[in-house]
Amino acid sequence: MIAMLFTTLGLAMREIRRHLMRSFLTVLGIIIGVGSVVTMVTLGNGTTAAVQQQISSLGANILQIRPGQSFGRGGGGTQPQPFEVDDVDAIRQQVAGVVSVAPQVQSSGLAVRNAANWSTTIYGTTNDYVKAQSWTIDRGRIFSSEEERAGKTVCLIGATIRRNLFREDDPIGERIRIRDLSCEVVGALKSRGSSFGPGDQDDVVIMPVKAVQRRITGNQNVSMILVSVDPAYASDAVQDSIKALLRERRRLGPGKADDFNIFDTQQISETLQSTTRTLTALLGAVAAVSLLVGGIGIMNIMLVSVTERTREIGIRLAIGALGREVLLQFLVEAVVLASLGGILGLGIALGASILISPMLQIPFLFNPTINAVAFLFSAAIGVLFGYFPARRAARLNPIDALRHE
Amino acid sequence: MTGPLISLRGITKTFGEGPTAFQALRGIDLDIRSGDFVAVMGPSGSGKSTMMNILGCLDVPTSGAYLFKGHHVEQLTRDERALLRRRYLGFVFQGYNLLARTSALENVELPLLYRGEAKKARQEAALAALRKVGLEEWADHTPAQLSGGQQQRVAIARAIVTEPEVLLADEPTGNLDTERSREIMQLLKRFNSDAGITILMVTHEEEMAAFARTTVKFRDGLVESVEDRKQPVPA
Structure with missing residues (x-):
């Protein structure tokens, strides 16, 4: 029986080679089905990974508090009141369940050293920010409390700045010019690794908040407050306390809408995961439909093949082949055909994913599970849709089959 | 050998039902001895092909008994009949019925494949069979590359490669010229x-029937005559 199976396998391969073009067109549905599904899932995984990385680089369990109403509302009324450093201190001192609270003043400008210059983003903040964002110091140190209090013009630089301004030189103790401000580099941040999309995480200069306020933005405004939440506390409860505190400090009477918004990275991450799950389910449905169509294509051609080879089947039956042996032959042929289609589809998906991933600026993640599942599914399609034509072949009357022209 | 190899008793075969029914065989009694060479003759529609199909276990009689080596064949299932064909019978057809685009060797191997023989044994036996029909050198050729006479010889090699008890030939020379027909008949005679x-x-x-020892003549679904030839054409 095993030998029979191998022989049948050989027969099937020969039959497929004999009609190469037709075989290819037969499995085109499966190739396209498997190819597109695996490509979509692979790219979907890459996108999820890229977004997850960006979110996690914001720091785990971080609340971002910004002035203004939540997303999507046009600023029709008055400009919302900005935060101040006092708000940061108030949250730190009065809200339970916060690990660290950091202000963020954001600006942009040209960083210059000798002949080299680089346009970058400047963050005015505190050491808490470095911790909350889980930055690591590669060389040098973080700010001293004296530097923070006095708002000295010292800075930490990201890997991109370091690479562009210092090349291989040691930046510690060197001075760079930011706008018209000379600033001493006290620390170099370790690279966040591969960054995707427009936001290069390493393209950053961090200075004490007071230095940026005084020397660059020229006002006391804080554009964002970052709160790192103690994992032991429920994020919702901490958010509610912060909201209550800020409403009181900003003198918002009952019935007045918040003029600030809290953005929870944890929540975003969870939302993203559930979205991905829904999308994957949707892709699964698309897969089922496209593979069903592919399977019908195979059944169609196998039925044609059975008709075309009626005489051959008659000969085989006459010289003593059992019905089930003929059935096996055609079934194996269908399964081999479908599996080859599956393999081709996987190859195309691999190529397409490797090609498209860099264009979308997402990582290419090979997913063995989806590849294995897609392959097994295509083989199963072969069994399912090959059975009916094979049974038809096996049930032929040898006399009629031999007489068939 | 006691008793005939094949024994038919009251075999009838009716095709269709009701008013359109057609009775192809109307009660055949026939005994065939082991080792005999029987020519079946008769005009078209006399029922000889129908009887050959029944003898070849490709078809079942409507009624009557068919004993092969004393066993009732008419009661066998489809699979059992296939196994009987595989084990005891060889077929040669008028239209050769070789697998297209398949080498002579592979065509001859085919019945051994279904017997589950190993590849090496299959090839050796198939080559030996081709040698017996004088086509060893043509083993790699496909039917399209062979003449009609050569194709029929490949078909005969395929029929005898399993060393069957009975070879059923349905107008084996029907598509061949006289010279080629004689070659085929001599080949059959020799295997007999x-x-x-x-x-x-x-x-x-x-002329072809003259090679046979026994001639059975059919007419209108009945056996008209059974004659033994005193001096068949020698091989």
Whole structure:
């Protein structure tokens, strides 16, 4: 029986080679089905990974508090009141369940050293920010409390700045010019690794908040407050306390809408995961439909093949082949055909994913599970849709089959 | 050998039902001895092909008994009949019926494949069979590359490669010229006398029937006559 199976396998391969073009067109549905599904899932995984990385680089369990109403509302009324450093201190001192609270003043400008210059983003903040964002110091140190209090013009630089301004030189103790401000580099941040999309995480200069306020933005405004939440506390409860505190400090009477918004990275991450799950389910449905169509294509051609080879089947039956042996032959042929289609589809998906991933600026993640599942599914399609034509072949009357022209 | 190899008793075969029914065989009684060479003759529609199909276990009689080596064949299932064909019977057809685009060797191997023989044994036996029909050198050729006579010889090699008890030939020379037909008949005759294979052959031509020892004539679904030839054409 095993030998029979191998022989049948050989027969099937020969039959497929004999009609190469037709075989290819037969499995085109499966190739396209498997190819597109695996490509979509692979790219979907890459996108999820890229977004997850960006979110996690914001720091785990971080609340971002910004002035203004939540997303999507046009600023029709008055400009919302900005935060101040006092708000940061108030949250730190009065809200339970916060690990660290950091202000963020954001600006942009040209960083210059000798002949080299680089346009970058400047963050005015505190050491808490470095911790909350889980930055690591590669060389040098973080700010001293004296530097923070006095708002000295010292800075930490990201890997991109370091690479562009210092090349291989040691930046510690060197001075760079930011706008018209000379600033001493006290620390170099370790690279966040591969960054995707427009936001290069390493393209950053961090200075004490007071230095940026005084020397660059020229006002006391804080554009964002970052709160790192103690994992032991429920994020919702901490958010509610912060909201209550800020409403009181900003003198918002009952019935007045918040003029600030809290953005929870944890929540975003969870939302993203559930979205991905829904999308994957949707892709699964698309897969089922496209593979069903592919399977019908195979059944169609196998039925044609059975008709075309009626005489051959008659000969085989006459010289003593059992019905089930003929059935096996055609079934194996269908399964081999479908599996080859599956393999081709996987190859195309691999190529397409490797090609498209860099264009979308997402990582290419090979997913063995989806590849294995897609392959097994295509083989199963072969069994399912090959059975009916094979049974038809096996049930032929040898006399009629031999007489068939 | 006691008793005949094949014994038909009151075989009838009706095609269709009701008013359109057609009775192809109307009660055949026939005994065939082991080692005989039987020519089956008769006009078209006399029922000889129908009887050959029944003898070849490709079809079942509507009524009557068919005993092969004393066993009732008419009661066998489809699979059992296939196994009987595989084990005891060889077929040669008018239209050769070789697998297209398949080498002569592979065509001859085919019945051994279904017997589950190993590849090496299959090839050796197939080559030996091709040697017996004088086509060893043509083993790699496909039917399209062979003449009609050569194709029929490949078909004969395929029929005898399993060393069957009975070879059923349905107008084996029907598509061939006289010269080629004689070659085929001599080949069959040789397998009959040398290997002792019982041969049942349908033919229209007296000249080919002359090679056989027994001639059975059919008419209107009945056996008209059974004659033993005193001096068949020697191999």
